[in-house]
Amino acid sequence: MDKGNSAAMSSSSPVRAMVGASIVASGITKVYGHGTNAALHALGPMGLNVKPGEFVSLIGPSGCGKSTTLLLVSGLESVTEGKIEFDGQILRKPISDVGIVFQDHLLLDFRTALKNVMLQQEIRGLDAAELRARADMLFDRLGIAGSEGRYPRQLSGGMRQRVSIARALVHDPSMLLMDEPFGALDAITRTQSRHDLEMLWMETQKTVLFITHSIEEAVGLSDRVLVMSKSPGMIVEEIKIDLPRPRPAHLGEYPEFAQYAERIYQIFAKLGVYKF
């Protein structure tokens, strides 16, 4: 069966996607508000092409429209111009075959860690036992086993973010959208989280669109890094990261890492992101 069709099916379909979904976006533009003065041209026109199972990072300065791109790709915001195809189907409404992680964990205070994750099952009406087993697996894999019964307030920032990642994956979506998921974490937790995410991704082969400020994170995780310009954002450079996986905690082990990082710095310098 054609993979594209199965992934485009609704998430409650028993036929689950084996590999991630694809995104093909062309000429997408986002303008918030109306009128010449009030309107905010946030993004584009921009093209984006993410292959099934690929790990792609969007990197760029604050306010360049990275988050907007994520909202457009998920169908949560509509494009002003252009079109987006999710697994070959034109996007018209929010896609549910997706998991989203924001910089803030956005867990519900009033639910325990496990119940936050199982919200996916409740809302989608999926099989409780099956999802529970997946939740257990994810808690284990993400190193948060034992905190199922705790409320978000009783967890550290890093643990909350892991619960939020588990919530985004428990229903086995074909795509993971992450908006600076490790941005608020300390350096050590961030490095560990990066590694755990990479291992999960290698295992599940989901498509990941990962938004970040961090060159280290982008190079450390991605198959491809897309560098965006300042507002209105556009992709100005595409860098293929050819490093073996899993990548180490200390990326400096690879001489290539320094070269990739240097290239991104150069682009930022050219764009005027840094003013020294």
Place this chain on the structure above:
Amino acid sequence: MVRQIAFGYGQSAIIGLAAVGALLGLWEVLADWYDVPTWLFPKPSDFLGRLGADWLMIAGHAMATSITILQGFALGVLVSVPLAYAIVSIPALERGLYPVIVFLNIMPKTVIGPILIIWFGIGPLISALIVFLMCFFPILVDAMHGFKHVDPRLFYISRSMGATNWQGFWKFRLPAAMPAIFSGMKIGIVKAVEGVIIAEFIASDAGLGFMIMQASAFMDVSLMFAGLIAAALVALVFNSAMSIFEKVLMPWSGRGH
């Protein structure tokens, strides 16, 4: 840590009780010393004795008062929480209806009492209506605040899950607004126990307020003091019930470790 807190509570309760005891003792001794007449300013032994002697009658009125509080407060919650959601969801209501509600709230609600008496006559139900008017507004305002200040990205999450509006309300928005609704309810219950006595002064034929008013007519000052204490106890019970209710309903709102 838990034991420390428990010990702290126990300790402050003992200190509090000792202070009240000392105050009552001093009152008793001074009133006795200066021979203050009971009909003017009763001694603790007078009104505490009265509380014991007439406890059945006083308990009956206290029960009536409690029922009135419950009715008025329940009505307040049942009206203001859905109304708050409607006002927050429909911008026209916020612009049109909300200013009217604010204006109505400025009016002294005890004045509405006599009007209600003309319309409906005297009885505990009128008191309940006044209690409702008293506690309605703080609950409305806090519930509106709660519904409004839910992180909008939470709706992104719920929509990406394919949640219906109904699920969005029950699973995300209402629980997220609960702490704010509760803080409104806590103010509301204080207003309710405050208001109920006044409401019973003017518009009831039962309850502690009515009993105190009657005692006043007969210059029965020690019964008035006994009524005051009973009213304070009723307020204490309702406030504590509210705190316990909050802890049971929202275990997450307490601090963790």
